[in-house]
Amino acid sequence: xxxxxxxxxxxxxxxxxxxxxxxxxxxxxxxxxxxxxxxxxxxxxxxxxxxxxxxxxxxxxxxxxxxxxxxxxxxxxxxxxxxxxxxxxxxxxxxxxxxxxxxxxxxxxxxxxxxxxxxxxxxxxxxxxxxxxxxxxxxxxx
Numbered sequence: 001x002x003x004x005x006x007x008x009x010x011x012x013x014x015x016x017x018x019x020x021x022x023x024x025x026x027x028x029x030x031x032x033x034x035x036x037x038x039x040x041x042x043x044x045x046x047x048x049x050x051x052x053x054x055x056x057x058x059x060x061x062x063x064x065x066x067x068x069x070x071x072x073x074x075x076x077x078x079x080x081x082x083x084x085x086x087x088x089x090x091x092x093x094x095x096x097x098x099x100x101x102x103x104x105x106x107x108x109x110x111x112x113x114x115x116x117x118x119x120x121x122x123x124x125x126x127x128x129x130x131x132x133x134x135x136x137x138x139x140x141x142x
Contacts (some may be wrong), residue, residue, distance in 0.1 A: 016045035031130075044086050 019042035026035035079089065096103070105113075119125045 012045045016042040033134075041086070042108065043088075044083050 019038045023035040023038040023042065026032075026038060076089065077085065116125070122125075
């Protein structure tokens with residue numbers, strides 16, 4: 001086992017433990033759907049415990065000694081099961097976070113976020129708790 005592999009495994013085990021704790025907390029507060037989501041995420045992280053970095057989803061798809069054409073990457077991704085696709089997404093987000101200390105934001109989006117934050121701080125917006133929003137969405141779409 002390489003040092004990189006050991007760090008990856010340790011990080012995944014820590015994320016899994018945090019996700020399990022979040023699932024417990026969410027269950028205690030009645031957010032069963034979200035608790036199930038966190039538990040499933042923990043399961044995918046624990047599945048990674050059995051993989052090595054040399055056999056990770058991203059590596060197995062993208063590493064071929066030379067670059068793959070986009071069509072080949074899509075074909076490989078389409079052949080993955082759901083758990084493998086979720087692991088790939090985690091790998092991609094982790095690589096973005098590690099290599100991009102600040103993701104660029106268009107000026108219009110920054111202005112809009114600043115405006116909304118200002119409204120929030122002044123108390124001029126109506127806030128809704130997540131349970132109410134969740135119930136509203138369920139009534140509308142389910």
